[in-house]
Amino acid sequence: xxxxxxxxxGGEWTNATSGRTIDVVNPATEDVIGTVAHAGREDLxxxxxxxxxxxxxxxxxxxxxxxxxLRKAADLIRDRAPEIATIMTMEQGKPFAESxxxxxxxxxxxxxxxxxxxxxxxxxxxxxxxGIYQLVLKEPxxxxxxxxxxxxxxxxxxxxxxxxxxxxxxxxxxxxxxxPGSCAELVRAFADAGLPPGVLNLVYxxxxxxxxxxxxxxxxxxxxxxxxxxxxxxxxxxxxxHMKRATMELGGHAPAIVFEDADLDAAAKxxxxxxxxxxxxxCVAPTRFLVHEGVYDGFMERFLGxxxxxxxxxxxxxxxxxxxxANERRIPAIESFIADAKNHGARIAAGGERIGNKGYFFLPTxxxxxxxxxxxxxxxxxxxxxxxxxxxxFEDAMKEANRLDxxxxxxxxxxxxxxxxxxxDRIESGMISINxxxxxxxxxxxxxxxxxxxxxxxxxxxxxxxxxxxxxSQAS
Numbered sequence: 001x002x003x004x005x006x007x008x009x010g011g012e013w014t015n016a017t018s019g020r021t022i023d024v025v026n027p028a029t030e031d032v033i034g035t036v037a038h039a040g041r042e043d044l045x046x047x048x049x050x051x052x053x054x055x056x057x058x059x060x061x062x063x064x065x066x067x068x069x070l071r072k073a074a075d076l077i078r079d080r081a082p083e084i085a086t087i088m089t090m091e092q093g094k095p096f097a098e099s100x101x102x103x104x105x106x107x108x109x110x111x112x113x114x115x116x117x118x119x120x121x122x123x124x125x126x127x128x129x130x131g132i133y134q135l136v137l138k139e140p141x142x143x144x145x146x147x148x149x150x151x152x153x154x155x156x157x158x159x160x161x162x163x164x165x166x167x168x169x170x171x172x173x174x175x176x177x178x179x180p181g182s183c184a185e186l187v188r189a190f191a192d193a194g195l196p197p198g199v200l201n202l203v204y205x206x207x208x209x210x211x212x213x214x215x216x217x218x219x220x221x222x223x224x225x226x227x228x229x230x231x232x233x234x235x236x237x238x239x240x241x242h243m244k245r246a247t248m249e250l251g252g253h254a255p256a257i258v259f260e261d262a263d264l265d266a267a268a269k270x271x272x273x274x275x276x277x278x279x280x281x282x283c284v285a286p287t288r289f290l291v292h293e294g295v296y297d298g299f300m301e302r303f304l305g306x307x308x309x310x311x312x313x314x315x316x317x318x319x320x321x322x323x324x325x326a327n328e329r330r331i332p333a334i335e336s337f338i339a340d341a342k343n344h345g346a347r348i349a350a351g352g353e354r355i356g357n358k359g360y361f362f363l364p365t366x367x368x369x370x371x372x373x374x375x376x377x378x379x380x381x382x383x384x385x386x387x388x389x390x391x392x393x394f395e396d397a398m399k400e401a402n403r404l405d406x407x408x409x410x411x412x413x414x415x416x417x418x419x420x421x422x423x424x425d426r427i428e429s430g431m432i433s434i435n436x437x438x439x440x441x442x443x444x445x446x447x448x449x450x451x452x453x454x455x456x457x458x459x460x461x462x463x464x465x466x467x468x469x470x471x472x473s474q475a476s
Contacts, residue, residue, distance in 0.1 A: 001083075002090055005036040005180040007043060007204065008187050010050030011197025017042045022177050022204065027093040027324040027360045028314040036180040039205040044213050047172055047201045051143045052219055054198025055170035059140050061196075063117045066166060070114035072193040074107040080185065081107075084154070088182035089315040092153060093323040093360070094278050096315055099182075105442070106158040106186065109458075112442035116463045117166035131476040138467045140168035141245060142221030145214040147207070147235070149227050150326055151281045151382075153179035154186050159446070159457040160224045160247075161186070161200060167466035172201045172220070174210050178327055211235055216242045222466065225249070226283075228380075229406075229451050247455030247465050249283070249447060251380045252408030254429070255401040256286035257391075260294040262413035266435070268302035271411065274437050276310055276322050276364045280384040281330070284409035284431070284439060287381060289388040290397050296390050300349070303366070303388070307350050310364050324360040325383060331360055334383040337376040338365065341387075346370040351384070378404065394419065402428045408448035409439060 005024070006013040014037070015021075021035035039047075058066070077084065085099035092099070125134040146160040153176050164171045175183040187202045203210060214220050215238045222245040225235050232250040239246040256275075258267050275286050291299050315323035325331060331354055338352055351363030362384055370377055370387045377387060391397045401410060410429040414420055420434055430448035431439045440446050445459035456462050 001086060002033045002181060004034045005184050005204070007037045007039055008184070008191070008200070008202035009043065009047045010053070010201070011191065016040060016205075024091055024178070024180060025327075026090050027326050028316075029359055030328075033090055034181070036177055036204045039203040039210065041209075041213065043203060044210065047203055048217060048219050050198040051170040051172055051201055052198070054196055054201075055140075055143055057196045058165075058170055058199045059168045061168065063120065063168075066168065067114040067117040069190075069193050069195060070110045070117065070162065070166060073189045073195075074110035074114070076189040076192055077103060077107040077110070077186070080189070084182055084185045086316070087185060088153060088179065089323070091181050092150065092179045093326050094315050095320045095323050096318075098278060099315070102152060102155050103182075106154045109155070109158050109442045110162050113162035113166040113463065116163075116460065120167060120463065120467055133472075133474045133476075135472040135474070137470045137472060139470060141466050141468045143170045143172065143219050144222045144224060144466065145172050145174070145211075145220045147174045147211060147223070147225045147227065148176060148183065150176035150178040151278060151283075153182045156226045157183050157186055159462070160226075161190070163457070163462045164224075164466045165190070165195070165200065167463050169222075169466050170199050170201075172203065172214060174207065174214070175202055175204055177204050180204055212238065215239055215244060220244065222246070224455075224457075224465070229453075232453060245465070247457065248453035249455070249457060250408070250451065250453035251382075251406060252283045252285075252448065252452055253288065253378075253380050253404050253406040254284055254286050254409040254411060255288045255290055255427075256411040257397050257401060257413070257423075258289070258291045258295065258299050259412070259414035259416070259419055260292040261415045261419075262295065263415065263435070264295060264299050264302055267413040268299055268306055270437050272303055272306035272310075275386050276307070276384050279322055279325050279362070281326055281382055283380075286411050287385075287387060288377065288400065289386055290391045290400055291388060293390040293392055300368075300388065304350055307364050307366060312355060312361055312363065314359070322364060322384065325362055326360070328360055330383055331362065334362055334365075334381065334385060337379075337381050337383075337385060338367070341367055341370050341374040341376050344371045344374040346374060349388070372400075372403070380406070394422070398426050402426075405451040406448070407450035408452035409433070411437070
């Protein structure tokens with residue numbers, strides 16, 4: 001079923017000019033299941049020209065027509081969801097149910113932005129003199145270079161593409177080479193919905209080569225990046241050198257705080273499900289579990305019970321609830337974190353090792369009493385690794401929750417209105433979810449602070465990133 005993935009430039013699916021390709025590997029079997037075209041400099045020259053032509057058409061297209069096309073693309077994605085989900089599971093590893101859920105959420109995101117396209121309002125400012133009109137206009141910022149990762153190959157791309165297309169921009173999407181097929185299906189839905197050639201282009205290749213060509217290019221006016229903090233800082237600096245707007249959705253190390261008055265059954269169930277979703281390869285995954293010493297034993301009993309019910313296997317098997325890690329390099333990365341934490345005195349309460357030697361399977365792992373000197377307490381693990389420590393007072397919890405330079409997502413469980421109110425004020429992160437897991441919806445802002453980046457994807461804030469403000473003062 002898996003097909004070789006091509007570039008999409010100027011409305012055409014095409015091989016790279018050089019003919020170069022990159023192998024695509026199924027992480028559950030380690031088999032090469034296909035290839036993806038590898039763009040070179042000559043392809044990037046062509047894609048810039050195509051985007052400029054597409055932008056000239058699309059920026060002049062009425063918002064109602066842009067909205068209708070977004071809705072049509074959403075309908076196509078819903079119709080194709082089973083096929084797209086199968087492709088995603090084959091190349092990324094996550095269970096089929098998660099892949100299908102991601103695909104359907106992408107359609108919801110397109111629906112949301114279809115409506116936002118019609119709401120890019122300006123305003124009239126009362127003038128100080130007669131016969132003067134002061135107008136604030138919103139117009140598309142221009143050509144957008146978007147860079148997306150492999151952990152959510154559709155949803156990380158659709159948030160950028162939908163906002164830009166809704167605003168009237170053209171997009172050059174640098175998709176993930178390890179999970180190219182499902183990302184290509186997103187672009188195919190736009191093409192089949194009738195998007196003019198050049199408005200949405202798709203390339204793959206060496207990330208550094210592509211970013212260092214596109215970002216400084218005079219035609220590109222904005223970049224949007226999702227990925228690690230280290231790479232994000234490099235790209236943000238490059239964008240700053242060339243005065244390019246940038247949205248950065250970077251790494252996280254989310255605290256999950258369980259207070260002594262929490263509903264332990266709900267906390268354990270929800271946190272376990274979201275810690276090990278996508279094998280923990282989620283930037284907003286709960287990672288540092290801070291549990292009040294008075295309920296620590298009760299929480300751990302429930303949490304470990306939920307972890308033991310996780311079934312690790314091939315994502316295409318119906319019984320699987322956690323698939324493999326997405327690529328081979330994640331195995332030694334997780335093993336290194338665990339070994340270092342053990343050397344610092346941490347204990348393994350569950351898991352801790354690879355499963356077999358075929359496929360990138362790893363047991364869901366829980367470590368306790370992890371000192372803050374351990375690497376994993378300071379670096380994003382990006383895998384199925386939960387770190388559980390005790391705390392005594394509210395201030396102790398806040399000190400640890402805010403200790404790192406990350407500030408993407410935070411979670412907490414408490415029945416106290418006083419505690420809940422204080423959390424919203426004290427925790428330093430872009431998103432805080434209390435007593436449930438309620439982030440990353442199409443209608444809510446998604447983004448971080450501190451080293452977790454800046455800018456928003458989602459909610460009414462998201463489309464602003466793709467709009468330029470122009471002030472017009474006119475005398476009659």
